[in-house]
Amino acid sequence: MSLSTDPAPPSTRPLVQHRWWKRLVISLLVLCNLAVFGLYSSLRSAQNAFRANVNVVENVAPELNVRPTEAREPLVFLVIGSDSRARLDSLQNFGEAAGERSDVIMLIKLDPTNSHAQILSLPRDLLVEIPGHGTNRINAAYAFGGAPLMVRTVKEATGLPIHHYVEVDFVGFQAIVDEVGGVTINFPYPARDENSGLLVDAGPQLLNGSQALAYARSRHYQELQDGEWVSVEASDIGRTKRQQQLVLAIISALKTPSTLTETGAVVGSFAQHLSADSALIESSLIQLAFQMRGISSETIETATLASYGDEYNGMSVVRMDQPRADAMIASFRNGLPMNAIAGEPLKLQVLNGNGIAGSASRLSEILQGKGFEILDVGDADRNDFPVTTIIVRPEALSQGRSIIDALGFGEVTAGSLDASVDAIVIVGLDADRTLQSG
Numbered sequence: 001m002s003l004s005t006d007p008a009p010p011s012t013r014p015l016v017q018h019r020w021w022k023r024l025v026i027s028l029l030v031l032c033n034l035a036v037f038g039l040y041s042s043l044r045s046a047q048n049a050f051r052a053n054v055n056v057v058e059n060v061a062p063e064l065n066v067r068p069t070e071a072r073e074p075l076v077f078l079v080i081g082s083d084s085r086a087r088l089d090s091l092q093n094f095g096e097a098a099g100e101r102s103d104v105i106m107l108i109k110l111d112p113t114n115s116h117a118q119i120l121s122l123p124r125d126l127l128v129e130i131p132g133h134g135t136n137r138i139n140a141a142y143a144f145g146g147a148p149l150m151v152r153t154v155k156e157a158t159g160l161p162i163h164h165y166v167e168v169d170f171v172g173f174q175a176i177v178d179e180v181g182g183v184t185i186n187f188p189y190p191a192r193d194e195n196s197g198l199l200v201d202a203g204p205q206l207l208n209g210s211q212a213l214a215y216a217r218s219r220h221y222q223e224l225q226d227g228e229w230v231s232v233e234a235s236d237i238g239r240t241k242r243q244q245q246l247v248l249a250i251i252s253a254l255k256t257p258s259t260l261t262e263t264g265a266v267v268g269s270f271a272q273h274l275s276a277d278s279a280l281i282e283s284s285l286i287q288l289a290f291q292m293r294g295i296s297s298e299t300i301e302t303a304t305l306a307s308y309g310d311e312y313n314g315m316s317v318v319r320m321d322q323p324r325a326d327a328m329i330a331s332f333r334n335g336l337p338m339n340a341i342a343g344e345p346l347k348l349q350v351l352n353g354n355g356i357a358g359s360a361s362r363l364s365e366i367l368q369g370k371g372f373e374i375l376d377v378g379d380a381d382r383n384d385f386p387v388t389t390i391i392v393r394p395e396a397l398s399q400g401r402s403i404i405d406a407l408g409f410g411e412v413t414a415g416s417l418d419a420s421v422d423a424i425v426i427v428g429l430d431a432d433r434t435l436q437s438g
Helices: 013-053 058-063 140-158 170-179 209-216 236-254 263-271 278-282 285-291 324-334 359-369 394-407 429-437
Strands: 055-057 075-082 102-111 116-121 127-130 134-137 164-169 183-187 191-193 198-200 203-207 222-225 228-231 274-277 300-304 307-312 315-320 347-352 373-379 389-392 411-414 423-427
Touching: 013 263, 013 278, 055 058, 055 278, 058 140, 058 278, 075 140, 075 170, 102 140, 102 236, 116 236, 116 324, 127 140, 127 315, 134 140, 140 164, 164 170, 164 278, 170 209, 170 236, 170 263, 183 209, 183 236, 183 411, 198 209, 203 209, 209 236, 236 300, 236 394, 236 411, 274 278, 300 394, 347 359, 359 373, 359 394, 359 423, 359 429, 389 394, 394 411, 394 423
Parallel strands: 055 274, 075 164, 116 300, 347 373, 347 423, 389 411
Antiparallel strands: 075 102, 102 116, 127 134, 164 274, 183 203, 191 198, 191 222, 222 228, 307 315, 389 423
């Protein structure tokens, strides 16, 4: 038998593998480019729709700070909710008002370096000096001199820069909520406001624009607790917190795939109800959107400026609670947490939401052992919670996460709470294993 001296044919396997990997990489690159192109195209459509539909506030520009030239520098927006009732459904009873006033006053800071945002709300009855008009409630600045005087007053009261101005009226807010398909708010108890028309059951509720407006405007907010209607944060401070909660809910709704694919149409509808300064309209919203693409309701910190109720010249007002108010403003300016209160244990209400007898009591003992203060133990209105739910105020999401860190399970949601409670813990079925081992 003779042996061939020809070299053996090379194996084809490495070549096949090389081609397979090459095709995979090329395919992924193509898909990534298509995704980026699709996002860019969507943002371009949104920018064009915004410019075509938004109302321009021409005379506010001289009062604004010059926008930073460095793209990574934070931007501060003054967002005003006007209480104009001109186009509201006559069935919605929000009362009469002479002229327009700023019902919602929010400073929003966007930091592109970490996709972080902060919202600092100013109470509408905050007593301040209004340039040229003496001492008055801060919302009167809008009635006296519109957007320019409002910007000047807020800047002097807080010492903060303001780069852009945005305004929305009642009808615009209602339309925005409807445009995103409604917003979900978690109510620990059935709630109502007979003046604004709010009436909802307990648990997560999908609110349409009219319901969301009734919630945001509620001055007589009540919850059905133990068979009785109880007033809960039925004040301007409580209402401010509910407004912040709705802002976060709208942001969460905007993150859904259906709204992302229709960005241009959604923004166009929004813009019809917005007024903004000319510099914002002409700026690159695409660049800002790319820089802030990682933002979500979980990365937004909200706070209401520390204040207390008082009287001035026969008016009910609120004054800055010093030194806490200045500390919060400084934290907002420097991008630091605004709600940090060191050394005080969180006050909790623990409710049984899984139908297993004794669950709330056993979890209360665990939480108390971890340093939390238990104010009350009882039963939730439902007993079918699959996941332990921690309800905190919109500005205290980090506190809710600290409870999850201590337990090792659960989820955090924003809601309205009695002033004496920091969080409501509703025990779900996921707590069963921990309670058995505990």
